[in-house]
Amino acid sequence: xxxxxxxxxxxxxxxxxxxxxxxxxxxxxxxxxxxxxxxxxxxxxxxxxxxxxxxxxxxxxxxxxxxxxxxxxxxxxxxxxxxxxxxxxxxxxxxxxxxxxxxxxxxxxxxxxxxxxxxxxxxxxxxxxxxxxxxxxxxxxxxxxxxxxxxxxxxxxxxxxxxxxxxxxxxxxxxxxxxxxxxxxxxxxxxxxxxxxxxxxxxxxxxxxxxxxxxxxx
Numbered sequence: 001x002x003x004x005x006x007x008x009x010x011x012x013x014x015x016x017x018x019x020x021x022x023x024x025x026x027x028x029x030x031x032x033x034x035x036x037x038x039x040x041x042x043x044x045x046x047x048x049x050x051x052x053x054x055x056x057x058x059x060x061x062x063x064x065x066x067x068x069x070x071x072x073x074x075x076x077x078x079x080x081x082x083x084x085x086x087x088x089x090x091x092x093x094x095x096x097x098x099x100x101x102x103x104x105x106x107x108x109x110x111x112x113x114x115x116x117x118x119x120x121x122x123x124x125x126x127x128x129x130x131x132x133x134x135x136x137x138x139x140x141x142x143x144x145x146x147x148x149x150x151x152x153x154x155x156x157x158x159x160x161x162x163x164x165x166x167x168x169x170x171x172x173x174x175x176x177x178x179x180x181x182x183x184x185x186x187x188x189x190x191x192x193x194x195x196x197x198x199x200x201x202x203x204x205x206x207x208x209x210x211x212x213x214x215x216x217x218x
Contacts (some may be wrong), residue, residue, distance in 0.1 A: 002121055005031035005050035007039040007067065008083070009059045013106070017054065017083075024114055036062030040070055050078055052117050057084045057091065065098055072099035072199055079120040083108070092134050096206050099199040102126040103134075123168050125202035132209075132216055139210055151211050153195055159213060161188040166205050166214040 004021055006029060008014045018029045030048045033039035036059055043050060053071060057064040068080050081102040082095055092103050101120040104113065112128070119126040127135070154162070157178075164174045174185040189201070196207045208214035 002027050002117060003048055003051050004029045004117070005033065005039060005043060005053045007033040007036060007053065007059065007064075008056040009034050010056075020110055020113075021117075027114075027117070035059040036064065036067030036070070039067060040074075043071075043075065051121055052079045052081060054081050054083050057082060057095075065095060068095065068098045068100055076199075079124070081116060081120060081126075083113075092131060093139065093206060093210075096135075096202050097199075099203070101200060101202050103131050104128075119168075123170055124200055125205060127202070127205065135206060135209065136216075150195055151213065154192065154213075158188050158192055158195075161185065162192060162204060162208050163214055165189065165192075165201055166208050166216075 004027060006014055006017055006021075008017070011034075014032055014034075018032060021027045021029050031039065031042045031046055031050060033042050036055075038061070039053070039055075040062070043053075055064045055067060059067075062070075064082060064084070068082075071078055071080060079101045080099060081104065082100050083104055083106050084091075085106050095103060101124060102116045104116060108116075116126040160178060161174060164177060169177065171182050171185045171189070174180075175182040178185070189204075192198070192204055193200075196204065198204050198207055205214075209216060
């Protein structure tokens with residue numbers, strides 16, 4: 001069972017999402033919140049732990065970007081999916097840098113939302129072609145600020161791991177592909193997170209694309 005929390009200040013949208021997700025086998029909405037502050041309070045008091053959090057960007061009291069930062073600090077295992085009417089490229093890079101695991105417009109088809117939730121639980125991120133295209137455009141607004149020394153410090157093995165991460169391999173699949181243990185694969189991933197300063201796997205994908213370590217065709 002995947003436990004889900006929803007934060008959105010639009011009551012009808014929030015209730016509609018709750019009904020939709022609860023109708024999908026294996027999904028259960030355990031928290032509804034009207035803003036980020038309300039969400040954090042309900043997460044802290046809930047007896048059940050959310051696996052995935054669905055967030056709007058523009059919410060009163062505490063917006064989506066601020067909420068993600070607090071969630072990732074207090075509950076780093078929780079996956080955050082942004083659901084928003086905003087599709088501007090500049091938002092995507094900032095949100096993923098803050099720790100978002102996926103970014104979807106509110107007019108997303110239900111089947112893709114279901115797939116995104118399942119994928120972030122299994123693989124830590126979900127990017128569709130539209131998101132990747134928007135990220136590439138967004139790099140025009142968010143130029144790389146990382147020293148070349150950091151990219152130079154990434155070993156050949158870590159680059160192999162990074163490529164497999166970008167291809168949505170799980171730790172077990174990476175281990176099988178490279179004939180190493182799953183623990184070693186996770187160790188390389190953690191080294192990459194430490195070297196790059198990324199908060200999660202989604203951040204590593206953005207880092208790889210931004211710095212020319214992985215190319216995508218869309």
